[in-house]
Amino acid sequence: MTEQQQSPPARFTGDANPYGGGDPYADHRTADFPFTRYADLADRRLGAAVVAANDEFFAQRENLLLPGPAEFDPEHFGHKGKVMDGWETRRRRGVSADHPWPAADDHDWALVRLGAPGVVRGIVVDTAHFRGNYPQAVSVEGVRLPGSPSPEELLADDVKWTTLVPRTEVGGHAANGFAVDVEQCFTHVRVNQHPDGGIARLRVHGEVVPDPRWLSVLGTFDVVALENGGQVEDASNRFYSSPANTIRPGRSHKMDDGWETRRRRDRGNDWIRYRLVARSEIRAIEIDTAYLKGNAAGWAAVSLRDGAE
Structure with missing residues (x-):
């Protein structure tokens, strides 16, 4: 189940122009997000990790949390196609030739264990270099569970996820920022892309809330x-x-x-x-x-x- 919470809309929508040479970040769309003054709870240096994803056909899920901006090499192709520095899933199709389009609720997901439990203040879903192959929309949910739950435990039917970012359209080759106003502590987040596509980096900014039992030990x-x-x-x-x-x-x-x-x-x-x-x-x-x-x-x-x- 998901407890609905409100969050401001994304700042950017629509395609970016195809890469035309030169500095690939010259036309990257971004903004000054005040919540970035908080620590990135999804920082790999804190111990964060992408523990599972339903699809990573074109680019692996671990790229989401790499420190630093995503890199782009226009000449780098592999046996599956263009190699991208991010998490990219295959194109979704419909069930038949009569209905070749994805269903309205079709989406891909990735589960992220935060490096430290905390209250989330803002999220950046950066689609850098995904100019025409970014998701149409994204949503983000959070949950707090003790210990080190497995992906199967996180995906269990009785786990209640709280919406941090409702399904919202995003832009390609852009840092899509979302302020979050949910006064709860979370240990994991689930990022969903609707219906498919690629995300370069995920940043989850917030305040660390340590376990007092651990500190006392x-x-x-x-x-x-x-x-x-x-x-x-x-x-x-x-x-x-x-x-x-x-x-x-x-x-x-x-x-x-x-x-x-x-x-x-x-x-x-x-x-x-x-x-x-x-x-x-x-x-x-x-x-x-x-x-x-x-x-x-x-x-x-x-x-x-x-x-x-």
Whole structure:
């Protein structure tokens, strides 16, 4: 069953022009979505994964959660046709020559386990490079289940899915954004494309809601880590990279995997303001400047504040 919730319509509809050469992102349609300031709960670096899909004939489901924008090589073809950097299903047909069209409710689906449970604030369904082979419409649902449920358990008839994005037309070669106003915690989402097509990337932005039982078992843990519910509330500058990189799991792998600001020409300093998981007794602080060799901070200071304001 599905509990209906309202969500704003997509920003883009219709085909994009066929690729004409040059920068493939030159005509990519996008917008400034305020909810992208929240963490991507479907980030593979958090442990998210596409656990199942009903069809991945042209392009595999795992591409949906790859970090970074989708790539496009106009000359790359395989034995099934054009190789696309996304999730692409085969074309649906009707039941007979007399009725060759898909049924109204025909659709393809993919199940995504979020990297951390959380409240979803917005979703981006990016159809980059899918100019004429994108879905006519998409919908997204969420559910919260304990443990590590199998695809069969997620698809069971008694599982109640909540609508995050109702069936909505989308545009090709576009970042289709949807604000979500559902005050519930979810562990999994199901993205549906109607009736078929290709999606390059899926981003599920929201606030992590950790399991307090797990944190109590850990005892001592990182109280600012994203996977434990820490948040970046604000930062002085986001010119080169997101300050949220500083609290993602693991160590930085390259320079843009950290937080780098534009160079200051005044006498001020750059800063990040974090919200901790909960009121905490801090025992140690680590500041890692890996891969920031000629542009690392010269000095650092940490100040604390206790209270809601």
